[in-house]
Amino acid sequence: MKLFQRAQNSLFGEILDSLLAPALLIVLLSIGVTWLVARGIANAPYDRALAHSVRVLAQEAVTAQQQERAFAPAPALMALLRGSEHDQAWYQVVDEAGRHVAGHADLPPPLSDAAAPGTVYITDGLLGGQEVRIAQLRVPLGRPGQPAFNGPPRIVLGEGNAPEPLPATEPPRPDDGAGPAAGKGRALVVQLAETRRRQAVHAGEITTGVLLPQFALLPLAVMLLWIALARGIKPLSVVEERIRERRPDDLSPIDETTVPLEVAPLVSALNVLLGKLADSINTQKRFLADAAHQLKTPLAGLRMQADLALREAADAQALKQSLKQIGRSSIRATHTVNQLLALARAEGGSGALARQPCDMARLTMEVVREAVPRAMDRALDLGYDGAEPGTRGVEVLGNATLLRELIRNLLDNAINYTPSSPGRPGVITAHVLADPFGHVLLLQVEDNGPGIAEAERELVFEPFYRVLGNEADGSGLGLPIVREIAGQHRATITLEDAHPGMQPPGTRVTVRFDTSQETA
Amino acid sequence: MRILIAEDDHVLADGLLRTLRSSGAAVDHVASGAEADAALLATDEFDLLILDLGLPRLHGLEVLKRLRGRGSALPVLILTAADSVEERVQGLDFGADDYMAKPFSLQELEARVRALTRRGMGATSSTIKHGPLVYDQAGRGASIDGRMVELSARELGLLEVLLQRAGRLVSKDQLVERLCEWGEEVSLNAIEVYIHRLRKKIEKGPIRIATVRGLGYCLEKIPSSP
Numbered sequence: 001m002k003l004f005q006r007a008q009n010s011l012f013g014e015i016l017d018s019l020l021a022p023a024l025l026i027v028l029l030s031i032g033v034t035w036l037v038a039r040g041i042a043n044a045p046y047d048r049a050l051a052h053s054v055r056v057l058a059q060e061a062v063t064a065q066q067q068e069r070a071f072a073p074a075p076a077l078m079a080l081l082r083g084s085e086h087d088q089a090w091y092q093v094v095d096e097a098g099r100h101v102a103g104h105a106d107l108p109p110p111l112s113d114a115a116a117p118g119t120v121y122i123t124d125g126l127l128g129g130q131e132v133r134i135a136q137l138r139v140p141l142g143r144p145g146q147p148a149f150n151g152p153p154r155i156v157l158g159e160g161n162a163p164e165p166l167p168a169t170e171p172p173r174p175d176d177g178a179g180p181a182a183g184k185g186r187a188l189v190v191q192l193a194e195t196r197r198r199q200a201v202h203a204g205e206i207t208t209g210v211l212l213p214q215f216a217l218l219p220l221a222v223m224l225l226w227i228a229l230a231r232g233i234k235p236l237s238v239v240e241e242r243i244r245e246r247r248p249d250d251l252s253p254i255d256e257t258t259v260p261l262e263v264a265p266l267v268s269a270l271n272v273l274l275g276k277l278a279d280s281i282n283t284q285k286r287f288l289a290d291a292a293h294q295l296k297t298p299l300a301g302l303r304m305q306a307d308l309a310l311r312e313a314a315d316a317q318a319l320k321q322s323l324k325q326i327g328r329s330s331i332r333a334t335h336t337v338n339q340l341l342a343l344a345r346a347e348g349g350s351g352a353l354a355r356q357p358c359d360m361a362r363l364t365m366e367v368v369r370e371a372v373p374r375a376m377d378r379a380l381d382l383g384y385d386g387a388e389p390g391t392r393g394v395e396v397l398g399n400a401t402l403l404r405e406l407i408r409n410l411l412d413n414a415i416n417y418t419p420s421s422p423g424r425p426g427v428i429t430a431h432v433l434a435d436p437f438g439h440v441l442l443l444q445v446e447d448n449g450p451g452i453a454e455a456e457r458e459l460v461f462e463p464f465y466r467v468l469g470n471e472a473d474g475s476g477l478g479l480p481i482v483r484e485i486a487g488q489h490r491a492t493i494t495l496e497d498a499h500p501g502m503q504p505p506g507t508r509v510t511v512r513f514d515t516s517q518e519t520a
Numbered sequence: 521m522r523i524l525i526a527e528d529d530h531v532l533a534d535g536l537l538r539t540l541r542s543s544g545a546a547v548d549h550v551a552s553g554a555e556a557d558a559a560l561l562a563t564d565e566f567d568l569l570i571l572d573l574g575l576p577r578l579h580g581l582e583v584l585k586r587l588r589g590r591g592s593a594l595p596v597l598i599l600t601a602a603d604s605v606e607e608r609v610q611g612l613d614f615g616a617d618d619y620m621a622k623p624f625s626l627q628e629l630e631a632r633v634r635a636l637t638r639r640g641m642g643a644t645s646s647t648i649k650h651g652p653l654v655y656d657q658a659g660r661g662a663s664i665d666g667r668m669v670e671l672s673a674r675e676l677g678l679l680e681v682l683l684q685r686a687g688r689l690v691s692k693d694q695l696v697e698r699l700c701e702w703g704e705e706v707s708l709n710a711i712e713v714y715i716h717r718l719r720k721k722i723e724k725g726p727i728r729i730a731t732v733r734g735l736g737y738c739l740e741k742i743p744s745s746p
Contacts, residue, residue: 289602296601297529297574300622304535307626313542321538329531466528466576 012229019225027218034210042203046133050194051120051153053081053089054135058190061093061102062139065188071102084198090127092191101188110136110189117187119154125193132193140187235260239267251278287463291340294464294476298333302326339477342405343463346484355397360441360513361432362389363400367407368430371415375428379420382411386432393436396513398489406485409478410445410509417507418449439516444508446498451505457495486511521545521637521680522565522698526556526583527572527599532622536570539626540633544660544673546701553578560587565697566594567637567684573600573611581614588615595636599624634658648683651726651742655683664724674699675718682729682739691736 057073064071071093073081082089092103094110108125121136137153239259253271256264308314309322368384375382387394396403411430420426431444452460459465461483464476486493491513498506523540527533528551540547545567550556553575560569560583569587573580584596596618598611603621611619617639618632634646634657648655652665662669662679671679681690681698692708700706715737719729728740 293574293601296622297532297572300599300601300624301529301531301535303623304532304539304626304629308535308538311542311626318538321534325531325534332531 012233015229016222016225020222023218023221027214030214031211034214035207038206038210039203042199042206046196046199047122047135047155047157048153050122050133050135050192051155054120054137054190054192055153057081057091057192058137058139058188061188061190062141065101065141081192082194086197086201087195088130089192089194090132091193094189094191096187096189103191104193107191107193108134110138110191119156121156123157127193130195133196133199134191134193136189136191138187138189236263239263251275251281290464291336294336295333298329298336301329302333305329336477339481343477343481343484346402346405346481346488354399356400357395358398358400358403359389359394360396360403360443361387361391361394361434363403364407364430364432364443365389367404367411371408371411375415378415378426379422380415380418380426380428381420382415382428382430384430384432386430387434391434393434393439393441393515394432396441396489396515402485402488406482406511407443407445409482410443410511413478413509414445414447414449414507418447424448434515436515439514441513441515443511443513446506446508448498448506449504451497451507452495460495482509482511490514521567521677522701523547523568523570523633524556524559524566525549525570526551526553526575526580527570528552528575529572532572535626536629539630543630544676546677546699546704548701552576553580553583556580556583557586560592560594561590563697564592564594565694567698568633569594569596570633571596571598571616573598573602573607581610584611584614584616595639597632597636631658650683650686650739652724653722653727655679662722664722664727669721671718671721674714675721678714678718679722682737686739687741689732689736689738694736 056077060073060077061071073091078089078091081091090104090107092105092107093101095101098109104127106127108127111121111123117138117140119137123134123136125132125134239254243254251274253274254267256267256271259267305322305325309319309326311318314322364386365384368382372382407430411428414428418426418428426448428445428447431442431446433442433444435441456465461479463480466476483493491511494510494512496508496510498508521544523545525533525536525540525547527536527549530551533549533551537547537549548559550559554577556569556571556575557578560566571580571583575583580598580600584598587594587596596616598616598619599622600607600611600619601622608619617636620629620632638646638648638657646656646658648657653662654664654666655662657680660676662671662676677699678695681695692711695711696706696708699711715729715731723729726740726742730738730740732738
């Protein structure tokens with residue numbers, strides 16, 4: 001039943017409905033039961049009176065038979081036998097064979113299975129269009145003067161009730177006294193029928209008296225339920241108020257100890273979410289601050305060089321120098337901004353990453369190819385040494401754009417930090433090693449530069465941390481970007497010396513991918 | 521004047537170097553905190569340190585802390601990208617004399633440099649008077665009795681050092697350190713030549729550069745008129 005539910009799922013409505021349906025059912029049941037019981041109660045005294053009456057009548061009939069006279073009860077007796085002045089009564093006496101002896105002819109025939117003598121059978125019936133209650137009694141013809149019955153009448157109600165066999169109160173007589181021809185036999189069946197108007201009124205009074213209050217109870221119960229529920233739910237609106245009153249930037253946890261027990265887990269989960277949100281926002285704030293910070297230095301350089309160039313004493317040579325430096329600073333600033341965007345993109349895509357099989361050998365070769373001009377500018381020897389595209393185990397499930405970004409950043413680092421001179425040329429090599437059976441793919445970039453000191457191997461992954469080398473043009477974001485992208489592809493990064501023991505030791509960066517889910 | 525610049529951004533460092541050199545100072549450059557610390561330990565002949573806070577290998581504040589820890593009163597100008605009150609307070613409390621946030625204008629930089637070196641010399645305004653000699657720090661010129669004296673960059677540098685230590689002995693080695701950047705070769709004989717030229721131009725009236733044989737030179741104090 002959806003009496004109280006609104007468009008959106010309402011706990012209040014649901015509780016009320018699930019309480020209401022059974023309540024209504026119970027009330028209906030109780031109405032039914034009450035009515036049945038009321039009727040039963042009302043019936044009982046009337047039936048007893050009727051049973052007595054039919055016995056009296058039967059006694060009279062027997063006596064009349066024994067005295068061999070016609071049976072005609074006095075009107076005064078009839079008046080007595082009637083239940084009340086509102087009702088009417090009719091009687092009938094038949095013999096064993098069913099032949100009419102006395103009384104009303106139209107009564108329904110006696111029940112054939114109402115055979116136990118001395119037991120009153122009471123049923124409902126119709127007489128002349130009116131509903132009547134009929135009592136039927138089979139009475140054996142005993143010796144004159146002998147009372148036909150002993151003790152209170154035994155009443156059996158209704159039709160179809162198989163009467164229990166009783167030991168006969170009177171043993172059948174082998175011979176009867178002489179009597180009128182139509183009364184011959186050993187027993188008479190007496191029927192007494194009466195209307196039950198008085199009883200109906202009585203039953204109605206009982207029913208109303210009991211049921212009416214119950215009808216009043218139902219709305220009262222609903223109202224009480226409503227009030228109790230509303231009070232029970234009130235603590236929830238207290239929590240709601242507390243949350244609403246908060247300042248927009250207040251992400252502190254909600255106090256779990258003062259909320260109801262049932263809501264505490266919900267509040268706890270909310271607090272966890274708030275914590276994560278606060279962390280995320282703090283990281284972003286810190287990052288933005290760092291970024292602004294990092295851009296101020298190239299901007300200061302730009303401004304300074306512009307001021308210098310505008311000096312009156314600046315000659316062509318000085319101007320050229322200034323412009324060259326302005327160019328460098330602009331490129332540096334642009335690079336920083338691009339890297340910031342790349343990092344933001346890498347971080348932001350962590351939710352919905354469109355993963356496709358990517359041939360790491362092919363990707364690496366492409367990125368190396370793109371980096372060759374830059375390497376040549378610095379007289380660096382850049383090369384690729386590894387698996388061929390298409391071989392088994394070179395495919396990684398991931399995002400090609402991000403993976404390309406990862407490889408490019410590793411190569412850029414090597415290019416920026418590896419010095420090269422005619423006496424000692426700088427060498428950078430990119431490797432792709434696939435192990436299809438172990439489900440591992442290694443991407444390595446190796447150089448013969450100054451290496452990264454052990455103490456700094458964690459620090460270099462911090463944004464804007466720059467290991468001092470030569471004229472490093474990096475933005476300080478290369479390795480953080482690499483770590484972010486590797487993390488999203490569930491890969492690990494290790495830094496080590498490329499040629500331990502040698503001077504300079506060089507750097508080898510290894511990114512290890514798990515290819516076990518691939519079908520390559 | 522000898523200045524040390526500790527700044528890791530090469531474009532900015534280049535700008536600073538060229539600016540300061542054009543005003544006649546001898547300028548040296550380091551790109552890491554560790555190198556700055558080493559340079560400051562090696563010699564105390566610098567007139568000014570321009571220190572960027574965001575240095576690799578050793579934070580600028582740490583360099584400053586160590587410098588002051590050695591009892592050095594070297595004037596320090598801090599450059600930084602962050603411009604928060606906390607950083608300013610921290611820098612000044614650690615012993616910096618002045619503070620500039622990036623990006624800044626050239627003119628402001630030069631003025632602050634002048635002010636700091638002035639303070640180092642004990643002067644209160646941009647001009648230093650020594651009897652009839654007036655040395656204009658800002659204009660990079662000297663005049664005697666109101667008439668401008670033509671001095672080369674080296675001669676100006678020499679005069680500045682002697683004025684700074686007026687009345688005190690300055691050795692030839694110190695003069696070399698003061699006037700030369702790393703990598704420059706100035707022989708002690710060359711110093712004698714410069715002193716000779718300077719004397720010819722400014723020794724008038726009470727102004728005298730005394731030679732202390734075997735030890736160095738000294739710009740004699742002008743006795744106060746009785």
